[in-house]
Amino acid sequence: MPAIETAPAGFGSDNQAGVLPEVMAALAVANRGAARAYGADPWTAEAIAKLRARFGEETEVAFVFGGTGANVVALLAALAPHEAVVCADCAHLAVDECGAPERTVGCQVLTLPAPDGKLPVERLGPLLAHRGDVHRAQPRVVSISQSTEWGTVYRVEEVRALADFAHAHGMLLHVDGARLANAAASSGLPLEAFGRAAGVDLLSLGGTKAGLLFGEAVLVWDPAIAARLPFARKQATQLASKQRFVAAQFSALLDGDLWLRSAAHANRMCGRLAAALGDAAGIELERPPEANALFARLSSPAVRALSERYLIGLWDEQRSLARFMTSWATTAMEVDAFAAALRAEVGHGGAATG
Ligand SMILES: Cc1ncc(COP(=O)(O)O)c(C=O)c1O
Structure with a gap:
């Protein structure tokens, strides 16, 4: 079992979050x-x-x-x-x-x-x-x-x-x-x-x-x-x-x-993530998020490099498309760290070529 301090932040699905x-x-x-x-x-x-x-x-x-x-x-x-x-x-x-x-x-x-x-x-x-x-x-x-x-x-x-x-x-x-x-x-x-x-x-x-x-x-x-x-x-x-x-x-x-506070928070965190990634070279957002899911095209190696730390994967391998999700449990600090890590990885590995 991972120690709390090293537990991954789950951006792959809202199912990855714990319980309110x-x-x-x-x-x-x-x-x-x-x-x-x-x-x-x-x-x-x-x-x-x-x-x-x-x-x-x-x-x-x-x-x-x-x-x-x-x-x-x-x-x-x-x-x-x-x-x-x-x-x-x-x-x-x-x-x-x-x-x-x-x-x-x-x-x-x-x-x-x-x-x-x-x-x-x-x-x-x-x-x-x-x-x-x-x-x-x-x-x-x-x-x-x-x-x-x-x-x-x-x-x-x-x-x-x-x-x-x-x-x-x-x-x-x-x-x-x-x-x-x-x-x-x-x-x-x-x-x-x-x-x-x-x-x-x-x-x-x-x-x-x-x-x-x-x-x-x-x-x-x-x-x-x-x-x-x-x-x-x-x-x-x-x-x-x-x-x-x-x-x-x-x-x-x-x-x-409680449902509203939690869902509104998840949606806000998704908006924050979109804003943090919006101008990143090599990351193409499919569309502005409307709820708590964000789809982005970016290089597969970048997704793989971060898959353990952020529990992410490719949604569509062929299109090099990833789905990022936020939940009631996502924190602003996690969003900012995740966005920075993605930007850095894409910076190393290049654009969304699959
Ligand atoms: C749109 C939608 N419906 C239903 C479900 C519920 O599925 P499960 O049987 O895994 O709880 C999911 C889970 O991801 C979903 O995304």
């Missing part, structure tokens, strides 16, 4: 005594009440272990066996879940090009051409990631437009909100602005990247889907017997807007 101290404290409190299992405990009731206070009293909530699990549970509750989910070609559920939706839900995942990670509503029209055709899986859920895998953020009107299109054609809108806190903080809006209020039908609400030890929540509003949700969660192996420990973490995250 407030969340750790909440876990310790929840650890006193016994409680009913499988969600029949007071911590679960409290966390659900807090989510309902934000997202509406009619919100149905299922706490789950992880983000892949949240997406799978949402889709399992929503889709009939012949129905498909439509998402961006970079969507986590399409490319980074080892085919879990295909295997566990049994649905087809249809992808559409989305160079900046955002699914344009205009792309959805052609999907309708094969409605009712028994030879084609029927698109039923449109899934978007907020913030996206490319670190971009949908404006609330864009989400609303996707929801309106989906509803006009008998479909549902799912938001993979593994980083909803970052997106909301970046938009200056509360979390719930990206729930029912924006027309969203299914929400995978992220906790882990926001600073929990683990845990996400699936939120749904449709009564028929809500009725299937607990069964979908159990079949998808996402029902925690000691659920109080997931719920207590969410309660802490929602208390006093």
Whole structure:
């Protein structure tokens, strides 16, 4: 185990960060005594009440272990066996879940090009051409990631437009909100602005990247889907017997807007990193960061040289593209040291040639 002073700073992913101290404290409190299992405990009731206070009293909530699990549970509750989910070609559920939706839900995942990670509503029209055709899986859920895998953020009107299109054609809108806190903080809006209020039908609400030890929540509003949700969660192996420990973490995250302070901090640190790298010769930023992810083209040897100290790697080897992420735990000093180290390494090794 590395000593604290020599522990690396994690700029490769917000998953590399530790756990918010407030969340750790909440876990310790929840650890006193016994409680009913499988969600029949007071911590679960409290966390659900807090989510309902934000997202509406009619919100149905299922706490789950992880983000892949949240997406799978949402889709399992929503889709009939012949129905498909439509998402961006970079969507986590399409490319980074080892085919879990295909295997566990049994649905087809249809992808559409989305160079900046955002699914344009205009792309959805052609999907309708094969409605009712028994030879084609029927698109039923449109899934978007907020913030996206490319670190971009949908404006609330864009989400609303996707929801309106989906509803006009008998479909549902799912938001993979593994980083909803970052997106909301970046938009200056509360979390719930990206729930029912924006027309969203299914929400995978992220906790882990926001600073929990683990845990996400699936939120749904449709009564028929809500009725299937607990069964979908159990079949998808996402029902925690000691659920109080997931719920207590969410309660802490929602208390006093800890989620907002943490996500806004992560976003600010990403902005600081972009500013520190913006004029560096040999480092090309893909676009200004909108949340807590920054994509940069720079020489592969520079990334390799710093990979241990900063836990980074290349996102796309061929394009010599790296993804840098910040989290609730990133400090300004770490950002400045990382930016200086990158500049120095690129200075030695040359520009972004791969
Ligand atoms: C957009 C998105 N969705 C979901 C997840 C959750 O994945 P996991 O199953 O690793 O918690 C991630 C994790 O990186 C993600 O980036």
